[in-house]
Amino acid sequence: MRKNRNFQRKKVNRDHDRVDYLKRIQEAAAFLEGRIQGLGAAAPKSPDVGIILGSGLSGAVPTLQNQVVISYSDIPGFPKPTVSGHAGKLVLGEMGSLGVAIMQGRFHYYEGHTMDAITLPVRVLKALGAKKLVLSAAVGSLREEIKPGDLVFMNDHMNFMGANPLRGYHTKEFGEMFPDLAGAYTPALRRKALELCKKLKITAHEGVYTAVGGPSYETPAEIRAFAQLGGTVVGMSVVPESITARQIGMEVLAFGWISNMAAGLSKENLEHSDVLALGQKMAGVIRSFLESLLEGLQEG
Secondary structure, three states, rough: HHHHHHHHHHHHHHHHHHHHHHHHHHHHHHHHHHHHOHHHHHHOOOOOOEEEEEEOOOHHHOEEEEEEEEEOOOOOOOOOOOOOOOOEEEEEEOOEEEEEEEOOOOOOHHHOOOHHHHHHHHHHHHHHHOOOOEEEEEEEEOOOOOOOEEEEEEEEEEOOOOOOOOOOOOOOHHHHOOOOOOOOOOOOHHHHHHHHHHHHOOOEEEEEEEOOOOOOOOHHHHHHHHHHOOEEEEEEEOHHHHHHHOOOOOOOEEEEEEEEEEOOOOOOOOOOHHHHHHHHHHHHHHHHHHHHHHHHHOOO
């Protein structure tokens, strides 16, 4: 009898967690819809595309019409970023016929956030109408031929974070419980992105994202192992958001900008301040790319 009571209590707690999480998504989406509608004729249209900017890229926001900026602290259920280089602002606006939502900063597992908190913004963007998600992040290169300042567009990933954002939260509103991650990174978007980089003379590659929990950087032994397993870059984000986007049916384009050579490939010590400094230099390049991408997405 005691085991049955414990089971029932756990089931009730899980059900409560699912209902609470769904409520948080709905409340955040309703708040943002209200803010948009409250602007009247100056309001941007609901987003078709969501963009999440990684470390040091606050200056990479494309030029948008009918732009409105909302602090994460004002949005119900949104955590507060604690990492330097993440502004903690949501920018809504338009580029031509597209509604665009840009997150200046994300939440990370290593900050102590739960996976549902990390991926809540993705579900909110989907609830607002976004069908495409563009993810960017600072990453370390596992390949000597891929240098700082290059871009790498993801065609796959390996998840070594020790957690999955879909664990424990399943109801029909969240999508399939067992989504197939083959093709999680939309090939057509990646092809378009690589073509744009060629036109813009941006050095770009394709590759596999290796996701780790952080916040410490990896050891040289880990880097050698990741490279042998097929990894191209290593980072501490992207994968939770990609998995969630796949579950809820969003198309995904993910890219990393190389902020450093991974441990063992360079004699220099790795420091976050160096990542931010290079991010400031890269912001203009990435802004140009994103503007070209958004223009291209209007053409189909």
